[in-house]
Amino acid sequence: xxxxxxxxxxxxxxxxxxxxxxxxxxxxxxxxxxxxxxxxxxxxxxxxxxxxxxxxxxxxxxxxxxxxxxxxxxxxxxxxxxxxxxxxxxxxxxxxxxxxxxxxxxxxxxxxxxxxxxxxxxxxxxxxxxxxxxxxxxxxxxxxxxxxxxxxxxxx
Amino acid sequence: xxxxxxxxxxxxxxxxxxxxxxxxxxxxxxxxxxxxxxxxxxxxxxxxxxxxxxxxxxxxxxxxxxxxxxxxxxxxxxxxxxxxxxxxxxxxxxxxxxxxxxxxxxxxxxxxxx
Numbered sequence: 001x002x003x004x005x006x007x008x009x010x011x012x013x014x015x016x017x018x019x020x021x022x023x024x025x026x027x028x029x030x031x032x033x034x035x036x037x038x039x040x041x042x043x044x045x046x047x048x049x050x051x052x053x054x055x056x057x058x059x060x061x062x063x064x065x066x067x068x069x070x071x072x073x074x075x076x077x078x079x080x081x082x083x084x085x086x087x088x089x090x091x092x093x094x095x096x097x098x099x100x101x102x103x104x105x106x107x108x109x110x111x112x113x114x115x116x117x118x119x120x121x122x123x124x125x126x127x128x129x130x131x132x133x134x135x136x137x138x139x140x141x142x143x144x145x146x147x148x149x150x151x152x153x154x155x156x
Numbered sequence: 157x158x159x160x161x162x163x164x165x166x167x168x169x170x171x172x173x174x175x176x177x178x179x180x181x182x183x184x185x186x187x188x189x190x191x192x193x194x195x196x197x198x199x200x201x202x203x204x205x206x207x208x209x210x211x212x213x214x215x216x217x218x219x220x221x222x223x224x225x226x227x228x229x230x231x232x233x234x235x236x237x238x239x240x241x242x243x244x245x246x247x248x249x250x251x252x253x254x255x256x257x258x259x260x261x262x263x264x265x266x267x268x269x270x
Contacts, residue, residue: 077265079264081218087187092256092257092258093256094211094213094256095213095215096213097213097215097218097220097222097262097264098213098222098258098260098262099220099222099262099264101264102264102265103264103265103266103267104262104263104264104265104267105262105263105264105267106261106262107164107168107259107260107261107262108222108224108258108259108260108261108262109171109173109204109227109229109257109258109259109260110256110257110258111202111204111227111229111254111256111257111258112254112255112256112257113254113255113256114229114231114252114253114254114255115252115253115254115255116231116246116247116251116252116253117246117247117251118233118244118245118246118247119244119245119247120242120243120244121241121242121243121244126244128233128244128246129252129254132186133254135173135202135229135231137157137162137171137173139162139164141267143265143266143267151157152157152161152162153157154157154161154162154173154175156175156178156180156198156200
C-alpha cells in the first residue's frame with residue numbers, strides 16, 4: 001500500500017502560514033526522490049538502534065570500578081621556582097629553602113657538601129662528596145588533591 | 157620513604173635516616189643533559205645532630221619560613237653498579253663530614269600565612 005507524505009513544491013512562492021497548507025500536495029512515497037526507505041531498511045535500522053541498549057550490560061561485565069575524584073594527584077607539589085635542572089631541587093645552604101615540597105608544614109633536615117673516603121671492589125681508595133652531594137628529609141603535612149596529606153620523603 | 161627508615165630522638169635533636177638497597181641511577185656527568193644514567197643500588201645511613209645554634213630562614217616573596225638549628229651530618233654508604241661490575245663502600249660513618257646541615261620546622265606555600 002503506497003504511503004502518502006506531504007511535500008512543498010520546490011520554487012513555490014512565499015505565502016503566509018495559512019496559505020502554505022494549500023500548496024502542499026500528497027505524493028506517493030515511492031515517487032519521492034528523497035525518501036527511499038523500504039520495510040527491510042527499517043528492520044535493519046531497528047536492529048542497529050538496539051545496540052546502545054545492549055552495551056551497558058556488556059560494560060557491566062568488567063570488574064567493579066571504584067568511584068573516582070577529579071581533584072588532582074595526592075603527590076606533593078614541587079617548589080615552583082626550583083627547576084633549574086628540571087629536577088625541582090637545589091643544594092642545601094644558608095637562606096635557601098630547605099624543603100623540596102610546596103604547601104608543606106613539618107620537620108626538615110638538609111645537608112650538603114660531604115667529604116669522605118671509601119674503597120671500591122678493586123681496592124682503590126676513592127673519595128666521595130661535592131657541593132651537589134646533598135640530602136634531605138621532609139616529614140609532615142602537605143596539601144595536594146585539595147586536602148591535607150601526610151608523608152615522609154627523602155632526597156638522596 | 158619506607159616506614160622505619162627515619163628515626164627521630166625523643167629530644168628531636170638527632171635524626172637518623174637509613175635505607176637499604178635503594179634503586180638509584182649512577183649518573184657521573186650530571187647535570188649535563190647528555191649524561192648517561194646507569195641503574196645502581198645504594199645502602200646508606202645518615203645521622204643529623206643539632207648543634208644548638210639557632211637559625212631562621214624566611215623569604216616572604218617565596219612564602220617559606222624555616223626555624224631550626226644548625227647541625228652536623230655524617231654518612232656511610234655502599235653503592236653497586238652491577239652492569240659495569242663496580243661497587244664501592246665508604247669508610248665508617250664517623251670519618252665523614254659535611255659543610256652544611258640543618259634540622260628544623262618549615263612552613264611554606266599555603267601554610268606560610270597561617
